[in-house]
Amino acid sequence: MLKNLFRRKPSVDDPNPAVRKEVVERSKDLSRDKFAEIARTDTDVETRKSALARVNSVDLYAEFLDHDQLGNFCRTKIAEKVDEQHHLASDLRILPLRLSKRADPQQVLVDLNKIESSADQARVLVGLPLRALRLDVTNLIHSERTLVEIEKSSRAKDKNLNRLVRDKLQDLKTLEGSRDELLERAERAINAAQNINATDAHYEAQRTAIEQEWESCLQDVRSLNQQLTTYQRELIALEPLEQRFPARLSTEQADSAQRPQFDAILKRLKESTLSESTIEECEKSWLNALKIEPAPKAIADQFYQLANAKRRELKKIKDQDSERAEIAKLVSPMKFQEPDARTRSWHYVWRLQSDAKTRLREVQQCQRKLQARSTNDETVEFLKKLEEAENHLTNNILDRISQLRQDIVVQIESNFVSLHKFLEGGELQRAQSAERNIAAMIQRLPRPAQGKYKAQLAPISAEIKQLFGWQQFAESPKRQVLCEEVEELVENPLAPQEQFNRIRDLRESWNQLGPPRSRADRDFQTRYEEAAAAAFKVCEAWFQKLAEVRAKNLEERTSICESLESFLDEYDWDHADWKAVNKTLRTAQSEWRKLIPIDKRYAKKINTRFRQVTGELESRLEANWTERAAEKQALIDEVKAALADENSSVGDLIDSVKAAQERWRNIGSAGNQREQPLWEEFRNCCNEAFDLRTTQREQRRSEINENIEQGEKIVADLESKVFTEDATLTELDMSLVNQIRNQLTQLDLPQRVQGRLNEKLKDVAGELKRRVALLETQQTTTTLRDLLELDAQIARLEQKGEQVSDDVTSSIPGATNLFRIRSSDAANKSAITIHELVLRAEVLADVPSPAEDSGKRMQVQVARLQHGLTRGGESDEQRVEHLIQEWCKLAFGEQPLRERFQTAIRKHLDSLIA
Template sequence: MAAFIRKLFKNRKAQPAPEPKPQAPIAEARDRQDELKSEQDSILKGQPTLAQLEQLSIDGVTADIRQRAASTIDDRDTLNRVQKASKGKDKGVYQLVRNKLQEIKQAEAALSQTRERIQALIRQAEEQARSEDTNLYEARFEALLKQWEQIEAQASAEQASAFLNACSGCRERIQTFAAAAAEQQRHANQSQQRASTIELLEATLDDLKDSAAHALPSLSAVDALQKTQEIRWLEATRDTQVQKSEQKQYETAMQALKAFLVAARRFSTATASLQALLDQVSDNTLAEPQLTEAKTLLGDIAWPPGFAVPEQLRQLNTLIKTPAARPDKPLDDEQQKQNARAFSDTLDQLEQALEARQLKESRQLFKKAQQLQKALNKANARSHQARLQLLGGQLRELNDWQGFATGPKQLALCEQMEYLADQPMDPEAKAERIKELQNEWRELGGSSDRTLWDRFKKASDAAYEPCKAYFAAKSGLKQTNLDKRSTICDELETFLNNTDLSRSDWKAIDQILRTARAEWKAAWPVEFRDNRTVQKRFDALLKRLESPLNAEREKNEQLKQAIVERAQALKELEPLAEAMNQAKALQGEWQAIGITRHREDRKLWRAFRQACDAVFDRREAERSAHQQETEAADQRLRDALAQTSRLTDQSVTGDALAQALEELNKLSQQPASRPMSDQLAAERSRLKALQALQVQADRIASWHQYIDACLDNSAMPTLPEAWNRRSQALAELSARELVVRAEILSEIPSPEHDQALRMEIQVQRLSDGLGGGNTGGNSRDQLESLVAHWCIGLDQSDRAADMAERLKLALNASIS
């Protein structure tokens, strides 16, 4: 035991006690404490260093000085050292430093979150700059900008530059999208303009066709409309794609309008001549010369069909169709005259065609004239023979001229065909090009040069020769594909005949159906005529396979519809947890249901998803409401803690502490966050500790009165009843032993002359503790027992003034 005691105390220095001053030890100690307090207070009011603040936080004279010094420290390492040094010694400083460290951690966490958010926004901006998703692109970009505005001040220059670069890319994409949209809008506007043009032209034509014959519209107005719509069409077709049907519709309407304008102008010019012919009508007939002139006028005007015919033209048409009264002559002579007129008219048309240098029409009219000449008698034929020969010579000259003009083009076609024959090309593209060259040859009217034609024909045959093998092979491929389709039908029929569909896996059957369709489509091309029978067989087999599949799909769709209705009923179900559990269970049921039609399944899934989202949105709404309540409770707690933090052991009263604790107890019932709840609990513990210290200080103040009363031998206040028992337990202690024990319990030094006694008492206490003996309760109870023994157990002669002062100093030291 002795060795253990020496080991325990070998490194402990004995603290020399100040020289006793029997005259005034208490006043001197108080003066020294006041000087230290004044000195430390002046350091705090100045500009203390971090080391001074750390020292004052640990060794400050009063709790107020220690807390003020600790509250000024912001360095994390220093705070950790202060917290370690004050743990178990100074609860107020320890709690204050702990709160500050927690605030620093929260600030660092918030800073880390801000940095992560900055990086996330930069990453989102860069991804959006590369994104091809145009849906709400500009709105998403604006949302990014708004989020960046909130944290832009915390971003570094490099981060701001990276975000701005990504934003620049986003703005370029927006401009690109805007340009594409503008271009699309331009095409849409042009399409609208084209549709309006066609609609206006057709409406105008309808009005012209429905107008009365005697009320023709203003030609200048129609001409202006035709020109403006022609310009409008040109603008509406510039740099855009026009469908062939739309172009054809416009051209048909515009050509009809132009034909009407030409005919109307000619009619206006010939109005006087038409009226003069009508004035020469006698007995509803016209003489032969006038009849011929009327036909010529009507032919020149060429009134387009479908439009209202002017009255003058209508009357002339009626007169021309009405046969004139003729003297009775032999039918043969009359027929000869009609043939002669037709022959003469044909020659006139032939002459006009030759003047217009229309080779194809001239050839047709010359053949017609030759046929009509054969129907004439010799006299009539001889009278027109010279003219026919003359026109025939003109036709030959035109043919020679045309041959001279088309010769180089035909020669070029021969060269192109010969070049095409030597080129390795796709057979179908080559065959298409051969057709195009042959069509161009025909459009030139053929060739009178037999050698040139033979050259073109030979080149065409040589060019088409490789295509023959391809189309022959393609014909074989068609037969192979036809055989494949027949095999598909055989396999489907075998499957249907040998399978009970009602007991089969519907997903597997659906996959078989999809595979059959895919393989059928892949077996292409086939000969259309040969494929008819196989196609009908395939369609019939598909119908047999699809009928039970469709029934299964409809059954499953009804099951999913029932799930949708059950999910929609959960929107208002309470409690929410039950609704969420049922929604999750319905999702499992949904997955277990078999095949459905894709389009119907999408509709049902959309409705089901909306119903489930409504249920889970309620949870989010409750979370949001709870979050708001928590934030409001946290704010109320911050405000309350800011008020209670001003309550210290130097300034607070018992009533203020009780009121603050009551307020904090009320706030503890609110849904605050975990960190704020921890702060609340720490603050309540601090205030309770202050309350306990105040109670202890009040008790010690009353003990001072008892000690002073016993020392002065004045009227003794009423002592607690339990003190007799406490005093009896310490009956053997002297006044000096009593005071030294009080100093040991309060951890203050004893005078030099009492060090040996103090050591002896400490060894005895240690021995009692190791041996399991009674130590007399906690330090406060032991101090109360010592005071009780001072007041009751000691003789008046043992109660010295210096001992009383030492006892009171020990009691005071026990408060802090």
């Protein structure tokens, strides 16, 4: 029978939750996103747990922290995975599980004390899973506030812990009572020692008895202080008590002590603390002294004035304390929890509204009282708190309640509109539902506001009641029709399944008519029931066949149990194929679930038998999985040790990891629950090793890419500077190319990139050289043009006979020396030279000369050619600059050849720029 159990491939969409769970636990094809989707949407809790375990993500676990069925599972998993630095480590839902792993209660207490709120401390402590740890930690806690919170939290959860806390609180209360009692004893002893008369014949005996009582009281105080220290409570100050106890008086001191010490009483009143008891004590001593003799008037006046002043100051302090307490009460927040659909009574809302209005009036009255005073820091702080309380009452309480009331009124009005619509459409059921909704909404309003809507609803309710009476009259034909239809099934029966479904549908229609309301309805009820019973007889044979199916399924289940028992007894467990064993077990379980229904009388027995045999198989599988898990864990530890070995190279690490992977494949499965976490851990270790290798490669690649980017950037920066149209000659320096070339050489670049950048740099260098030459030419031609203009200006001055100042010639560097040496005599003597300069300029600029100068021009051209052949060529800039300088030295005053010279020179300068 088990040979046919493997035909259907299980799927995550299978209707059987056990199949879905098995697919989730065993599948290797599903993605993490699919597992997360199953964890969020599947209807079976166990399947969702398996999906969560497969994802094994803290973020996914955190989504279900408060889930009713998955919360405990997810909180346990998070507690296992997070460390101290994780933000969920201090979450109150996770902290108890983490603290339960601590063996030392003192360390648990230290962690608890890091939580600020006593209520949160108590919640975490009560949530600790181990009872013994809870009790041990509680024994170390002595804070009354924390103990009170633990007592509240443990009432319905841990009776032993609650009893222990109540005992500790009782002990603490007893200590407080003992403290007050001892203080009263000490005061009585001090008063007794102060009140006895030293001249009394029994003074010594009385004094001895008082001292014995005093010593006993001090001993009890010391013992109590030790216990109060344990509970971190305020100790009884022994030294002030001992200082207040009067010393024993001698006979001489007794005589002097008999006289009233008014000065001492006044001094004691001055030096005493401001309290009602000390004032009354001093006044009592004063009255006792007055019984002996009158007090001096000056001392008496001081005493009464001081006592009255202290009482006024004390009253002022009490009034301030009372006012602070009143303000503290007024600014304490009022909590308001909005009612929901499940809230039946809304009376507390309107009571809270009334209380909030009263509180608001009191707050505003207190504000006016404080504003009428002179302001100080405390008053400003009180006004600020009262303003916050006023805003809280207005915005968070009164406005919200007013909005709730408005919403209720809107819903009532809307339901009234719907009610009229239903009545007009004849939808009585929906009209009745709307009527009930309106009645429920009216009950939510305050009582004074209910009357209006109740009066509006009353006639409509009467109309609905009347219409239901008419509806009852109209239902009789429907009951008649249903009786006839069920009788038709008796006369002309359908197939068993269809017959059963039809009877069920007719029953639903019958029930929708409601209970019978008259004798005729009850007759129809009887008629219908008899016909339905007769029609159901057709289905009895079908149910008989269903019983046969149950018997067959029981037989098949018995066969599965027998097969598994034989398998368990006869299998060679010393050489077991555990994968096949697991497959046989899971397949048998899957087939078992398909064999339904079975007879309930035998279900418990056969299910118990099946659980016993499968339990034995699962225990053997579990033992094997435990061994395999231990082997895989050892392999994981081995890989981790290799990762931690700093002396091994990355290559050796990769070889050891690959060997570990091969061994992992040969170990076998460790079971679905263990396998995935182990595999995740092992895979992470392997990935870490491979990531080291990848990181080395990527780091090298990243360095090269950074160098390439840097090289391209510095070349691009130079290129941008060179190709900028407004670049000046000082900004364009050929040394920039050498600097960039040196920087590229220092960078670690691929040879291909180095060559490409050098070629690009070569092009930039050529352009730089061209731009520098162009700028130098432009600069030179500009200077030469300025020199020509200066020559013309100076010639006009010379012609007029005016003196040429250095200020005129200093505008051009070197011009002063050129014009300083020329004179009229030199010009007359150099007429031929000047003429030759003009011809040389025309030859240089390729400008035609007059016909009469053609011979002379030819001589100049021949001389120029000979000069170029013998001495090497000069640049056009150098030649024209030399001609202009010679002209400026010789051409004094108005020269008839100046226009020809300047025309030729300017044309040549224009050609240089072009």
